[in-house]
Amino acid sequence: MSRFVKQADVEQEQFDWGTIGWRARPTNTGARQIVVMDVTLEPGEGHAFHRHDGQEEMIIVTQGRITQYLELESTDLGPGDSVYIDEGIVHASYTTAPRPLTSRY
Numbered sequence: 001m002s003r004f005v006k007q008a009d010v011e012q013e014q015f016d017w018g019t020i021g022w023r024a025r026p027t028n029t030g031a032r033q034i035v036v037m038d039v040t041l042e043p044g045e046g047h048a049f050h051r052h053d054g055q056e057e058m059i060i061v062t063q064g065r066i067t068q069y070l071e072l073e074s075t076d077l078g079p080g081d082s083v084y085i086d087e088g089i090v091h092a093s094y095t096t097a098p099r100p101l102t103s104r105y
Helices: none
Strands: 011-015 018-024 036-041 046-050 057-063 066-070 073-077 082-085 091-095 101-104
Touching: 036 091, 066 082
Parallel strands: none
Antiparallel strands: 011 018, 018 036, 036 101, 046 091, 057 082, 057 101, 066 073, 066 091
């Protein structure tokens, strides 16, 4: 269902490595193929290697720096940089700066 998502609607979920702000997922928008979230990774933290079956992903760095892995390849990304990840591709993101990273997935 189409709908507006205001900042107050963004459900925050806390993890050891940082925070996710859920903007679009099946439980709040009914979306079936897209998930959009704001992510904050604390310094020295990251998302361990994983993959998403049935879901493509785009990561846009808004603040800080990460080392982004796509299977066996990696590169550093900073503000304004992004990565597109096909469904089923193993990937990981780790902060490389002394302050938190913020990005949109």
